[in-house]
Amino acid sequence: MLEVFRVNSAKFDEGMLYHNGDVIIGANSKLDYGVSGKKVVVGERCHIKGDIVCEEVRLDSWVTVDGSVFCKGDAYIGEFSSINGKLVVYGNLEIGRNVRIKEGFEAKGLITIQDPLPIIIFLFVYILELLRLGKIEEVEKLFEEDFENPLIIPENSKLSLEFIELDANAEINSSRVVGNVRGKNILLKDCEVFGSVRGRDVAVMSSKIHGAVEGRKVYIVKESEIYGFVRGEEVFMEEGCSVEGSIVGRKGVWIKENVEVPELIKIDELGQREVQENVSEPVSGDRVG
Structure with missing residues (x-):
């Protein structure tokens, strides 16, 4: 899934990447942009230079965001991640150990302090459970429909101005x-x-x-x-x-x-x-x- 840089109807403008859909960023990538999308998933050890504005966000471990994170829904922040601005979450917040948020955070929903499952393990366990239950069609739907019009950035990518x-x-x-x-x-x-x-x-x-x-x-x-x-x-x-x-x-x-x-x-x-x-x-x- 992350083997192709796939972009549909996106706009790179003034230090911000705008996309009317989901954004998936592979591990070890560096973006000199902020990201605006619906669901934003960031792989481990990524570096985002601007803000993240979205409806749902999931940051894997060791992610660095130089700006702030504004999320209208639920947020999952992996261990050892850093946000150099502010974290604002209007849904539930699940946050791992040793997370650094320089300007503090606000969460309107339930706050859980634990280590969220790494993204790959989470998907793997979910798919195994569907297969165990014999729900082959659900597995196909997961790949086809789980992400809406996804913008896919493969691992080790570098995006700058x-x-x-x-x-x-x-x-x-x-x-x-x-x-x-x-x-x-x-x-x-x-x-x-x-x-x-x-x-x-x-x-x-x-x-x-x-x-x-x-x-x-x-x-x-x-x-x-x-x-x-x-x-x-x-x-x-x-x-x-x-x-x-x-x-x-x-x-x-x-x-x-x-x-x-x-x-x-x-x-x-x-x-x-x-x-x-x-x-x-x-x-x-x-x-x-």
Whole structure:
């Protein structure tokens, strides 16, 4: 589930990441943004530089939030986590040992001081119990419906005002993104990106990129506009698209009326996204510091 950077209808703006849905942040990730969403789940040892504003929040152990946390519902704060601002919870609060909250906390509901189960163990125990009861359909629904329109940030990701650096594929739909995007296979659809895009294979559909696009295979389709250069081993572009800079394809450049874009990221049986199998070797510069 956390193998793909998956974004639908999100907005990166003025130090805040806004999403009208749930936000799942994988372990060891660093965000130079605050986060606004419905349910916000943060894996262990993450660092969030701004505020968290949500309806429900679950912070795993050793999480650091430089801002404040405002939660309309229940909150779960894992042990050894730090909040350098204030914690305001309008529902129940379950809090672990050795949690540091610099400006204090308010909770309208029940306060329980104990160690919440780590997120992975919590989900694992829940799934095992459903399987023990023979509720296979409930397990499928858990994967399909437990999170509403989730924005998924894989583990070890780095999101800043300058860069979005990923060790994973990225699928970004109907979003406004600020920063240079770096990842494996990258699919952009109905987006506006204020920065460059560099990946293994890159597909740009109905989008505006205010920067360069680089990859092994690059697909520019659906009247996309690139305000920079395009560079790859092979470049495929549909008529009606525009590129402000140069177009360099070391093995060729094809401009056609219709370009078929391969499936860079596929869907498994439960509707989750996963990394494409049998990908070929990455180009140099696949990982950018």
